[in-house]
Amino acid sequence: MDLQLVHGLVFLTWSTAIIIILIGIFVIKLLFDASRLTNTVNSTAKIVRDELEPTLKNVNETVEIVSSRVKEANDIVTNVEGKVKEVAKQSKKMIVAIGGGVFAVSKLAFKGISAFVKSKIK
DSSP states (O other): OOHHHHHHHHHHHHHHHHHHHHHHHHHHHHHHHHHHHHHHHHHHHHHHHHHHHHHHHHHHHHHHHHHHHHHHHHHHHHHHHHHHHHHHHHHHHHHHHHHHHHHHHHHHHHHHHHHHHHHHHO
C-alpha cells in the first residue's frame, strides 16, 4: 500500500477512536446529570407531598366547618321563613277581623248619627 494511504487510515482510525471516546464521556456525563436530576425531582416531590398533606387536611376540615355553618344558617333561614309566613297569615286574619270590626262599628255609628239627625229633623 501507499504510505500516504496508510497514514490517512491511521489518522482516521485514531480520530474516530478519540471521537467515540469523547461521545462516550458526554453520554456518561449526561446519564450522571439525568440521575442527579431524577433524584432532585424525587426529593422535591417528597417535600411537596409532605408539606401539602397537612395543608390539604386543614383545608378539608375548614370546608367541613363552613359546610356545617352554611347548613345551620340554611336551617335558621328556613325556620324564620316559616315563622314569617305564619305571622303574615295571622296578620292577615287580624286585619280582616279589625276591618270587619271597624266596619261594624262605623255602621252602628252611621245608624246612630242617622237616627240622631232624623230625630232632630222631625
